[in-house]
Amino acid sequence: MTTTVSLREKYEAVIGIECHVELKTTSKMFCGCPNEFGGAPNTKVCPVCLALPGALPVPNAKAIELMIAAGLAFDAEIPAFSKFDRKNYFYPDMPKDYQISQFDMPITQGGVVNYWLADGEKKSCRLTRIHLEEDTGKSTHAGSGDGRIAGSTYSLVDFNRAGVPLMECVGEPDIRSADEAVGYLEALKRTFVELGVSDVKMEEGSLRCDANVSVRLRGAPEYGTKAEIKNMNSFRSVHDAIESEIDRQIAVIEGGGRVVQETRGWDEAAGVTHSMRSKEQAHDYRYFPEPDLVPLELDRAVIERIRATMPPVPFERFERYTETFGISVKQTTQLVDNPPLAGYFDRVVAIAGSPSVALNFVLGDLSRLANESGTPVAGGKVTPEALAELIALVDAKTINSKIAKDVIARLWANGGSAMAIVEAEGLSQVSDPGAIAQFVDDVLAANAEGVTQFKAGKENVLKFLVGQVMKTSRGKANPELVEALLREKIAAS
Numbered sequence: 001m002t003t004t005v006s007l008r009e010k011y012e013a014v015i016g017i018e019c020h021v022e023l024k025t026t027s028k029m030f031c032g033c034p035n036e037f038g039g040a041p042n043t044k045v046c047p048v049c050l051a052l053p054g055a056l057p058v059p060n061a062k063a064i065e066l067m068i069a070a071g072l073a074f075d076a077e078i079p080a081f082s083k084f085d086r087k088n089y090f091y092p093d094m095p096k097d098y099q100i101s102q103f104d105m106p107i108t109q110g111g112v113v114n115y116w117l118a119d120g121e122k123k124s125c126r127l128t129r130i131h132l133e134e135d136t137g138k139s140t141h142a143g144s145g146d147g148r149i150a151g152s153t154y155s156l157v158d159f160n161r162a163g164v165p166l167m168e169c170v171g172e173p174d175i176r177s178a179d180e181a182v183g184y185l186e187a188l189k190r191t192f193v194e195l196g197v198s199d200v201k202m203e204e205g206s207l208r209c210d211a212n213v214s215v216r217l218r219g220a221p222e223y224g225t226k227a228e229i230k231n232m233n234s235f236r237s238v239h240d241a242i243e244s245e246i247d248r249q250i251a252v253i254e255g256g257g258r259v260v261q262e263t264r265g266w267d268e269a270a271g272v273t274h275s276m277r278s279k280e281q282a283h284d285y286r287y288f289p290e291p292d293l294v295p296l297e298l299d300r301a302v303i304e305r306i307r308a309t310m311p312p313v314p315f316e317r318f319e320r321y322t323e324t325f326g327i328s329v330k331q332t333t334q335l336v337d338n339p340p341l342a343g344y345f346d347r348v349v350a351i352a353g354s355p356s357v358a359l360n361f362v363l364g365d366l367s368r369l370a371n372e373s374g375t376p377v378a379g380g381k382v383t384p385e386a387l388a389e390l391i392a393l394v395d396a397k398t399i400n401s402k403i404a405k406d407v408i409a410r411l412w413a414n415g416g417s418a419m420a421i422v423e424a425e426g427l428s429q430v431s432d433p434g435a436i437a438q439f440v441d442d443v444l445a446a447n448a449e450g451v452t453q454f455k456a457g458k459e460n461v462l463k464f465l466v467g468q469v470m471k472t473s474r475g476k477a478n479p480e481l482v483e484a485l486l487r488e489k490i491a492a493s
Contacts, residue, residue, distance in 0.1 A: 006253065012244045014223055015181055016173035016212040017125075019188065020166050021198045022135060022205070023063050024060065029134045029165035030057030030100065035202045049163035051095035056292050059084075061164035064199045064296065067107045067132050068306050070167065073191050073313050074127055076111030078303050084132075084290040093157050101168075103287040106131035107296070113171070114315040115187035117179060120322065120329035125184050126172040126253040137162040161205075167197075175221065181211060182235045190314040194339045202233050206492035209238050213245045215253070224249070226257040229266055229273055236346035246274050317342055325355040331363060340378040341367075352388035354395060361387060365405055369412045381415035382408065390418035398422065400479055415472040437485055444490070454490060462486060 025035050032047035047055035071078050085103040111127040137159040169188060175181050189207065192198040200207045209232045214224035229245060232238045244266075249259050253462055264273040312320075314336045321332040335342045340364065348358045362377065366387075372376045390407055393399045399407065407421050447465060454461040465486050 007250055008246075010218060011246075011250050011253075012218040012220075013176055013217045014173045014214045014216060014226075015175040015177075015242060016226075017169075017171045017175065017181055017184060018183065018210040018212070019169050020135075020208045021169065021188070022201065022207075023066050023165040023167060024196060024198050025060055025062045025165055027060060027065070029060050029063055029132075030162040030163055033163065035164050037201075037206075039160055041156070042160060044160040045162070049095070050159060057100065059293060059296070060165055063132065064107065064298075065302075065306060066165075066195075067130065067167055068298070068303055069195050069310060070169075070192065070197050071108030071111060071129055072307050072310060073195060074111035074113055074130075076108040076127060076130065078108055078298060079105065079297055080300070081105065081295060082107045082298065083295040084293045085287045085490065086290050087133075088286040089284070091136055092155070093139045093159070094162060095137075095159065099133055099136070100290055100293070101133035101287075102131035105295075107298075113184055113187050113191075113381060115183045116315070116318055116329070117183050118329070123180055123183060125174040125180075128170040128172055130167050130169045133166050133168060135161050135164040135166040173214075178239040178246075181242055182239050185209060185235060185238060187315065190336060194311055194314055202235075205233065206468075208233055211238060211242055211245075213242055213249070214259070215246060215249045225261050227259065227273070228263045229372070230263055230276065233264055234375070237266055237268060240268075240271065241273055244271060248273060311339075311343075317346075325349075327355070327359060331359065334363065335382060340376060344378040344384060347384035348387050348391070351384060352391040354391050357391050358387070361391070361408065365408050366412070369409065373412075380412055382411045383415070386411055386418055388478070393418060393422060402479075444486075 023035075028035050028049055029032060031046050032153060033046050033049055036044065048057055068078055083105045084100050086453045087099045087101040087103070088097075091097055091099065106129045108127075108130040110129070112124050113127060114122065116122050137157055138161055140156045140158070142154055152408050166364065171184065175184055185207075189200045192200050198206055202208075211229045211232070212226045213229065214226040216222065216224040227245060227249070229241045232241055239251070245264070252259050262278050262279075263276045265276050266273055317336050318332055321327040321335065322329060327335075335345055345358060345362050348362065349355045350357060366377045366380070366382060373380075387408075390404060392403065392412070393407075394404050403422075407418050410416075410421055411418060444465075447468065454465070462483065
């Protein structure tokens with residue numbers, strides 16, 4: 001179903017995103033079981049995450065530190081006092097039949113996620129909160145019978161994931177399109193990867209998204225009735241599901257119907273959302289303070305220590321690369337999406353300056369060599385110091401771009417110093433007009449027909465002649481001086 005452009009212009013979408021992100025810790029949230037994806041079912045469990053009688057939870061300090069880092073990255077408030085709560089309802093894949101979560105006193109409150117769209121437009125979305133909780137297990141449903149015959153229909157439960165530390169990022173309804181929703185989620189993913197908060201592998205369920213979608217007449221002050229689309233695990237699914245739901249709600253309203261508040265699923269194959277259940281309210285969960293865990297009192301010294309060790313967030317890099325360095329949005333995104341590569345680039349620029357030259361090497365020759373060898377740029381033998389030295393040689397016109405390509409290939413293979421390679425191999429660029437004039441004379445004598453063609457107006461012949469001089473000089477002649485001398489000698493002949 002695709003709503004006409006005129007109807008899309010008549011209505012405005014209002015979207016709020018909730019996403020669950022598994023934290024990158026060694027152990028689970030409240031026990032010592034390994035926090036690892038995969039493995040044989042029910043092998044990474046213990047009395048605590050199986051909720052056996054008498055087993056008591058103990059909070060994971062690393063998970064709390066990662067939560068603080070996530071909050072600081074988005075300028076959220078980190079209250080001095082926080083607590084855990086029980087969220088009660090029937091969980092078929094949670095042994096306790098309740099979830100340890102946070103309700104009214106989360107670890108982080110407020111904050112803003114700044115992000116950009118594919119065309120470079122900058123946007124922002126406020127955060128309501130980021131709170132910490134535990135993940136559930138995983139149910140697998142099998143069989144085809146009606147359940148009345150033993151073994152015909154059954155469910156299997158794997159509790160390996162139960163108790164994995166999970167943070168829920170709750171955004172305000174500041175998003176107005178599917179493209180903005182994806183941009184917002186990409187910003188979250190980039191930031192969490194940069195901070196080491198999560199690996200954010202959506203195919204492993206490390207990031208799962210819910211979208212609250214409503215529509216209203218454009219310019220109307222009040223919100224429409226929202227529907228929540230649950231458990232989308234790819235950015236494409238998020239985009240397509242939101243687009244479909246916007247069309248559905250507009251069609252309902254235009255048809256004289258009423259949008260009802262409910263939870264809906266996304267049918268990838270059919271390309272439509274479908275009703276699952278009526279939407280619960282917070283009071284339905286019967287939250288109350290978790291009696292087995294003492295409240296958290298967060299030391300400001302710990303918060304400032306975490307703040308002092310944090311790297312630049314991706315949006316800071318985006319603004320610096322595009323606005324200060326003048327790098328395109330596409331190339332900026334390519335760098336930002338690869339934090340080790342962006343860090344390498346930053347170190348090169350800090351030493352050498354010349355961000356445009358550094359970018360050409362990092363995204364050009366170095367990335368090509370990295371792809372061919374399977375070794376990341378930041379993990380290769382070309383250190384930031386060596387590349388900065390090479391850039392200095394190019395800037396000083398000690399070597400030309402052709403020689404630079406040869407030197408960087410040697411550095412990639414063997415490491416070392418760019419200057420040492422240039423000096424040992426005698427690769428310095430020849431800029432003596434007298435020496436170059438001899439190369440030019442030899443090429444002109446051997447290419448009389450080319451000279452005639454150039455005089456007849458075939459300008460592209462000059463590139464061929466320049467190439468011949470560079471070949472004769474083994475690539476060491478200054479190409480700008482070569483072209484100037486060629487023009488001068490041809491004109492005088």
